[in-house]
Amino acid sequence: MAESLLGAETSRNSTVLKRYDPHAISRYYRWRPWKVLWRSLQVAVMFAWFVGSIQLDKILNRTERNLPLRAMQLRKLLTNLGPTFIKIGQALSTRPDLVRQDYLEQLTLLQDQLPPFPTQEAFAIIERELNCIVEDAFQEISPKPVAAASLGQVYKGRLYNGQAVAIKVQRPNLEKKLTLDLFIIRHVVKLIGPWLPINLSHDLRTIVDEFGTKLFEEIDYHNEGLNAEQFARNFRDSLEVKVPAIYWKYSSRSVLTLEWIDGFKLSATQCILDANLESDNLIRIGVESGLRQLLEFGFFHADPHPGNLFVMPDGRMAYIDFGMMDQLNQETKETLVDALVHLVNKDYERLAQDFVRLGFLTPDTDITPIVPALECVFADVVGSSVGEFNFKIATDRFSDLMFQYPFRIPAKFALIIRSLVTQEGVALCLNPNFKIVEVSYPYIAKRLLTEESPAFRRRLIEVLFKDGKFQWERLENMIAIARSDKSFDLVPTAQMGLQYLFSEESQFLRRQIVLALTEDDRLHTTEVQRLWALIQPDLHPSKLVNAAFGALADFSGGVVANLTPWAAPQSASKPADAREPQMAGSKRL
Template structure:
């Protein structure tokens, strides 16, 4: 973007801000101090009738008028409730990503450009009226020549250029904020825009979304809880994605759900189970679970099944983070604040030098009031938000994946409690957490890790003789006064010892695998194998 184009876009943004009276907010917060004069010179005719609305409402309306990319950014920012004033945070969660559809002719032209052939050769039929239209893409119903009913998701024309333009503007504003508004540095405006840039650019790659959908489908194939539609990869490109068309009741259509006789309490509880299973069992979760992306298959109303769409945003926690997060939840609800603090330090979420007792006191101060409510009224999302907020006060660098998780957890809880206000999130999620933690600490988990890490462990063991030789060589270089024969005599025992250690390590690993892996065979087989190995190692130990 040239400077002239940037200036024009900034002027158009200025006009919207003035219209909603946000120039006064900017002046009072010292943000964009050099631009104050420009706002004062703005024509009075720019001011709109919405000036008597609350601050949060005016900010939301302005973002919606600035266009779809700013709406997406506002939705992303709404997940950072730890950084936002409550009134602004609440309004940002109401942002709607709804825009007029683009003509079907442009959609068909994009299909032809992507595949190098007319849409009629790909589809037996193609509905010109879109099923849905959003800021990034729109969706059309179609049918393949082989007879399958599908939906075709197509990126909006010139969306890459529009995204790049507004990202440049956001970066310019963020840099100005960090320069002229010292209070903003704690919020890291440039870092927030950078996080958003990654998210929005990922959404512009429909092949990536197709891969996400396929992974989720594989994780839940055959499940009675949720259905993920099939992707037709032969019909997918970076700007076009084709997947199975599904039918269901929108999750927020309570009248239709009741009319279909759906077991609402079971549906709400299943949603919580799905979320915790995705996070802890699969380490791969749908991170955009707003009502527009979730449907209900009421074929069997007593046992309803979810159906999900739109897989542009997914999250994934490392095995380590999943373990610490589960431990944090369990410790929190057991009111073991020392363990919560210790887990924060052990996980690396706060600096290693953090005093555990100080962190424990901070956790207790914030979390004890939460327990004044009944357990069923405690929000998991609020708990996670509080834990992240405390950690930030102790210099935690918040990871994007944890923020995605917190946002998704809030969405899941919101959906669950709209469906069934008496839903007890903790009692529903606790069995999943406990089962997962047992699976992570039991013999099977140890065996899985041994099998997974065995190639690396074997490689490290094989390198021990070389490491020992290098250590001896380094030591001999410092003791150059000794004769060559002495060097040789010192090297050989070290090499022999290292080979012996390889054998010890290998024997112990094999014994462990036998012990953990034999579930139907007698245990004496493992004991005998281990004892024989250790005896051979004893008699074969090097004479040093």
């Protein structure tokens, strides 16, 4: 690997490093101390001034008073140090377990904007990467970049078939700059750590390595194109989410040509309002698409800041920039649902166990003192209904908890948290009364009510029973919330529920329902009547009979038909035909 790094210096076509490898980088720069020394001197001078200012504040006893000023100075310092440090600052802005709240707020404002590099140089990169002159590849191309960021810049162009495209060109010599900076940061981070407002209960080199891995994935435009196509396949059944097409003939590892998206950045809230677009619908699309990525596909956009989300004139939401993506395995997806269920149930002991399973706490952590702390953080935040939940308040309080207990946010969850906080912040600009759980819970409720897997059935039962007692209000709320989603159909859901209720697997549930109807030495007719009044509009008698016989037919096969010949034609033909597409639809949730 060191040889390939050396080859990059003598050949313009060589790649410095295709994936992040701290050991290969270390071997390479060990023999080039002059490069390390010069860059280290630049970084050291700028940080020395900043650290000196913090120490002076301590001496003069003005640390707390000057915290906002120092936080702002840190943001500007990272911006001036260039692409690697801008990205480091953005990564730290997602780590409440590492950075105290004062600095965190400033780092979240860190802008990913740099002056563009010369167009002549950008065009030379395009020609080298595509092995043709610019005029042969593009019928039109803008003389100046339409956007410039820390890692590359974008031109607007047009192919010879008339398709408008965005041409993304990587900054020259970017990999060598990143490897040098990451090498320096990794080796001095322990030295400067005590002077920074960072929780050092974890090895910061591990954090740097996690970041370096994602950064090198981001600068591989071929990888980004593949990510975009996978994302598009996941949302192929959605009419509300747009993913730009990739034009591989005009793309490489350092140049990416993709479909041009017309619209407004999600950050341009006033433009969205002026265009008379339905802000509440945009919020719903954003939240639901985010939940589908996390809980359904497990493949999620890891950098969904407002600049990477576009609102199109027809009301669709377009995702762009797929350089930073991440994957959740099935166990993690299921644990996330468990954590949500335990949060709704206010079962903080099991919520703490979920944090262990998700990697927020090590397996040997004593969760006994953490359980009451979680209750203090979430008890009044959750409120009396899911609609009162405020994610930003919850994360702010959880950030404080990070400094008291041995929490560590895994890199992918740091990205998820930043995504949710950003999404909530943008939504609040569009609708000051927005509550993220109020919008997301219909999706969760619908999945709990319609998912056929045993794991989801167990979670539904866990929600509906607490301390052995049936939670009538939770069932009513869940059905009411799920019905707020226009695509939710209660009939196939009822049919699945009946099928499960009649199955051998649900013997315990049948006993619990009987107890629920008669608990506290009274017949719970009032609750049943209230529940019936809620669902009656969706359950016409004919539909309900069909659903019931369909469930019985699946449970007992031909027995039902033999015992009830007068109902045989109805249960044997019509429900079977009608049931099939409904069940297929429910499986897609």
